[in-house]
Amino acid sequence: xxxxxxxxxxxxxxxxxxxxxxxxxxxxxxxxxxxxxxxxxxxxxxxxxxxxxxxxxxxxxxxxxxxxxxxxxxxxxxxxxxxxxxxxxxxxxxxxxxxxxxxxxxxxxxxxxxxx
Numbered sequence: 144x145x146x147x148x149x150x151x152x153x154x155x156x157x158x159x160x161x162x163x164x165x166x167x168x169x170x171x172x173x174x175x176x177x178x179x180x181x182x183x184x185x186x187x188x189x190x191x192x193x194x195x196x197x198x199x200x201x202x203x204x205x206x207x208x209x210x211x212x213x214x215x216x217x218x219x220x221x222x223x224x225x226x227x228x229x230x231x232x233x234x235x236x237x238x239x240x241x242x243x244x245x246x247x248x249x250x251x252x253x254x255x256x257x258x259x
Contacts, residue, residue: 165253
């Protein structure tokens with residue numbers, strides 16, 4: 144990186160993610176919810192109270208099985224997997240990787256019907 148390359152700080156990154164109109168909820172590899180954009184806070188009934196809690200506690204047994212299975216495919220190198228497809232939206236589970244490509248977490252990415 145050259146000295147003239149701007150550095151993206153946490154506040155700017157949050158502003159970017161808050162500008163996304165669909166919920167973005169990020170969990171680490173222990174399934175702890177570590178980030179929610181503004182749309183996610185509004186979307187989920189418990190809002191910001193979900194931060195720091197375990198994502199698996201928010202889902203039923205079948206959903207947890209899907210999350211755990213998809214996490215294994217992300218560990219194996221897959222980047223994204225469709226996990227819900229209905230008339231309201233599609234939900235994808237997407238890998239979050241560090242600069243070396245190591246999996247550090249995952250997030251749910253929503254695709255509204257209009258985007259199809």
